[in-house]
Amino acid sequence: MAQFLASELENLGAEVEQRPLDLPPVVLARYGNDKSKRTILVYGHYDVQPALKEDGWATEPFELTVDDQGRMYGRGSTDDKGPVLGWLNVIEAHKRAGVEFPVNLLCCFEGMEEYGSEGLEEFIQTEGKEFFKDADAVCISDNYWLGTEKPCLTYGLRGCNYYSVSISGPGQDLHSGVFGGTAHEPMTDLVHVLSKLVDSQGNILIPGIMDLVEPLTEEEKSLYPGINYTMDNLHESLGSETSIHSTKERTLMARWRYPSLSLHGIEGAYSAPGAKTVIPAKVIGKFSIRTVPNMESEDVNKLVFDYVKAEFAKLNSKNTLNVWLQHDGKWWVASPKHWNFSAASKAVKQVFGVEPDMTREGGSIPVTLSFEQATGKNVLLLPMGSSTDAAHSINEKLDKRNYIEGIKLLGAYLHYVAEDSE
């Protein structure tokens, strides 16, 4: 894939470099070097999730198959080969039409995204002052519309602090018949501690956490009612009607701009089907907090550690508790009023005839923050695919409309970027 991309880019007239990481190389390309033009850095990835027909695909996952409704099925169609090809198509379209390319384009296409982008963070930091140094703004097309009809621009992501809390006692697993009732059981203590973190309505019970959250302004609040989303959309994606909130506004805020705490599981306890009468000697609870402005990781950690230790102390158990951060990733919010967003917004209006929804996402896309920090420039998430594209699942697809109009959108965006700078 890297070779294919590099040669396509070379054929289009770009200067291409392949930077080997330990594994598949990052393909870097520059298209145009006109100091009088703005320079846009675009990111995508050419690797995909694994796929086998026997996983349940209706078609061969690695043969693009288009059905009569224009759905283009194939692994990577939407995540993220479609959008990557979109950038190449934009260059090609300009060449074929004989239209001058409106900006200088820097491409950063990696091949390890689905494996955690190993090594990319450091690479981006280094190239921030080298290959990427001319970038005036960044555009990433690697997420999705909120629904299926209306394009969106994404200006925020939540961060994630992932914690482990271990409780240990006996030297080895015990038989619950022989020892039940005589020893403090780590699993009992852990369940008590975990039950103090979050309630069934999703409220985080750790004192001080909510005080870190940036208050909702009237201006931000006004963005929500117009967004093309319904509670039915949520229920469809949940596969159930077990939603906490009753309105789309409160639901989207809970997903985008408020923190959440999820309990993921317990390591060391009995997790198989059936029945086993074990008292586990050491259990490790896993939970994470999705973070939002202005929650600084260190502040969150301190609140979590102090509270977990205090709740454990209340149990009067002779067992031993440890709590630590497994990893953290910071939240990201860009200014949706920056010219980078304005250009994209005009492009949506031009191509689709509507104002885009201004959205955030509940999950994290770490590369976003890496580019912002390395370049110091505004980053825009400009999705091509829709919410039903099934990235990472069987029968991944990209609608032909999203692809074709998406190429127009990427091209129009670059033109509005140039127009705005004149």
Next chain:
Amino acid sequence: MAQFLASELENLGAEVEQRPLDLPPVVLARYGNDKSKRTILVYGHYDVQPALKEDGWATEPFELTVDDQGRMYGRGSTDDKGPVLGWLNVIEAHKRAGVEFPVNLLCCFEGMEEYGSEGLEEFIQTEGKEFFKDADAVCISDNYWLGTEKPCLTYGLRGCNYYSVSISGPGQDLHSGVFGGTAHEPMTDLVHVLSKLVDSQGNILIPGIMDLVEPLTEEEKSLYPGINYTMDNLHESLGSETSIHSTKERTLMARWRYPSLSLHGIEGAYSAPGAKTVIPAKVIGKFSIRTVPNMESEDVNKLVFDYVKAEFAKLNSKNTLNVWLQHDGKWWVASPKHWNFSAASKAVKQVFGVEPDMTREGGSIPVTLSFEQATGKNVLLLPMGSSTDAAHSINEKLDKRNYIEGIKLLGAYLHYVAEDSE
């Protein structure tokens, strides 16, 4: 092993039958048929736990190896081949010494004990009126001394009610970034429910459970202080000092005559090492209650089900809860004043020069209750091995003293059984 046992018993003059279950046969034998003598039914098992030298054994697990301190190492040495051979040795000793055998002996030696005694329950019920019908009492040598020095007679076992509680919501596992904060999470609900079952001091929080427990009488209480056991013994077997109670009496009561509730684990949640940001769609908590007189299973079930449902209802979650009994096994308590116990007690005094400790066990040995119910006769647990024998572990052993004196004990027991009946 079944063939070996059957031919050994035949060589000793017993009438032997092999009753095939689906898998290894039950070896039934009768030795003696004198209507003027009492008939004792003995149970043991000739199968063993798996063992490989590479598991960490110091010697070949299936070659008996005796060290200079008389420790006889080998898989099955104490659990339960040693005691089974003990019964054969008793017959052989009488033959060689030309001493009349004091009782009629019925043997029931199975080969599926370590695999859950599949099919044995029904077999015993059927043979209760057939092969076992003459039995005047039952003796099982398949448990252990409380310590290493003093023999014991075991007159009680706890039962076990094993429960599952499932909570489900979304149609599939969810990404905690995308959905955290918007949907009721089954794991959160489950942890809250489980935290209401038992506290860190081992107190069962389900209302009504403790009301079912037979009150402690002064007579029973008086059995505890003399028992050869210390808190150090407990700490050694725990591998830690995380005991709940501070005295041996309270510890032994917690283990033998009071119920306990253990949380074993959660099925469906993330249980591997590392970090995964999943919201599990369905989680199943597993817990069990060790039961004691007079807790009837149906009463316990009703209290558990009602309470779990009530606690879940308090959470105001839209998720769905189910709670059910996976399996139950009843507690067992025999009268330690029965002639069966008196005979064993005199035998201990004769062979070891001490009064045995009268003990119960916290775990269950289901065959005990099966024999009691099928024969309607008193059942005695008369252990041969000691607490350090490491049944089911690497380096399983039986001390030569326990084996040789144990054979004498089994023989003396039969003589006192006969003497008492004269």
